[in-house]
Amino acid sequence: MSVYTPVEPAEVATFLRDYAVGELLELKGIADGIENTNYFVTTSGGQFVLTLFERHTQVELDYFLELMVTLANHGLPCPRPIMADDGSHLRRLAQRPAALVERLPGHAISTPSVAQCAAVGEALGRIHRTSRHVHRRRTNERGPAWWQVTADALRGTLDADSMALIDSEIAAHAAFDNGRLPRGVIHADLFRDNALFEGERLTGVIDFYAACNDILLYDVAICLNDWCVGADGDFDDTRGRAFLNAYAHGRPPVASEADALPLMLRAAALRFWLSRLYDFHFPRDGQITHIKDPAHFERILRKRIAAPRWAEDLWST
Incomplete structure (x- = not known):
């Protein structure tokens, strides 16, 4: 970092x-x-x-x-x-x-295999199940309230089309009733650079410093948007199915989660698009600077909106 x-x-x-x-x-x-x-x-x-x-x-x-x-x-x-x-x-x-x-052994991978996606899915399910033993609680500081504050900070720096998309997504999530979805401790940042492998074996899940209490499905969506997509943001069905099936072994989903997954994928894409936009336009001073491309999650968000049923159908098969 x-x-x-x-x-x-x-x-x-x-x-x-x-x-x-x-x-x-x-x-x-x-x-x-x-x-x-x-x-x-x-x-x-x-x-x-x-x-x-x-x-x-x-x-x-x-x-x-x-x-x-x-x-x-x-x-x-x-x-x-x-x-x-x-x-x-x-x-x-x-x-x-x-x-x-x-320091755990292994290294991060840039292009995950089907087996590696399954390993991360199974580990995330176990994390969600095991973390019920954690007694402290922490609110998700990058949740919907933060989305709105960050969107307001970005006004004047983005084009009208991007700003309109952000505003419409914030409104869509505000109107959604997520009270039926299971909650617990989530990692909230389990990207490819936060998992370590030796070959196909998962040796480490790292960087828990965004962890918080929130919707478990949102954590699943964060992973799907990173582990199971190509560089263009399109889903890889085989990797996605492997991830979701392995996750279900670690923490069996409830019926309402398949229906809610398309919107959770959009929420996860919006959150990381906003954070990358903010880091790009308002960078912090540091000896080593590593700012990730905001356009990647804009593409993912637009694709999740255009094809909403992919993950719901995949989890149902």
Whole structure:
């Protein structure tokens, strides 16, 4: 992730004295992502990821860390936060809250196979089922209220057609009754760069720092819009079917979810189109800048509107 708060090796070496992880051998900034400052840390005791949180509150960080510990304790391939000598999972570094978590093996993939999509679907279902053991709650800060605030901030920067599409989508979702849909803890950002593989085997689901309590189907839609599409945004039926069938093994869906999936796919596309537009037009300062193309999710949104029944039909087969 972009390095907003640079730290020196000597600072990190001092920070690590509160952990039983050995001596610092290497420190390397991570360029992917946009929210927090992340480093790969190699010590004489292993490999870790050091995260400096740029904007989250103590309450939010407690939520994230409880979730990660819970999932790891239940055998999910999720990074376990490392406990400091005083029993805490959160310390301070460079005037920022900071956490050290285990670095899982494997690497992100750019073009997922059918088997890899199935592995992610099964893991997401297990995450949704297991996360009921998390007692803290967190509202989705990138939900409909944020959509409207962000749309208003973008007025004057977008063409009339794009702005009209955003406004009409916000109105459509406001009119939809989602009260029948199951809710729980969602990852909210399980893109291809947040899953690690060794061959076809899923070795890690990472970056839980957007996790929150929301509609479970919305999390499914986020994944489908990334894992099961080509570069042009068109769905791949085989990958989509594999993902959904595997997800159902981890967390069986209810009948109302098939009907709601087309609109949830549009909601997921709108959310990430808006966030990418905002990052593009109002970039944050950072030593490493990684801003993703907003047009990709505009294309996906338009395709989801044009072909609304694809995912509903696929899940029903």
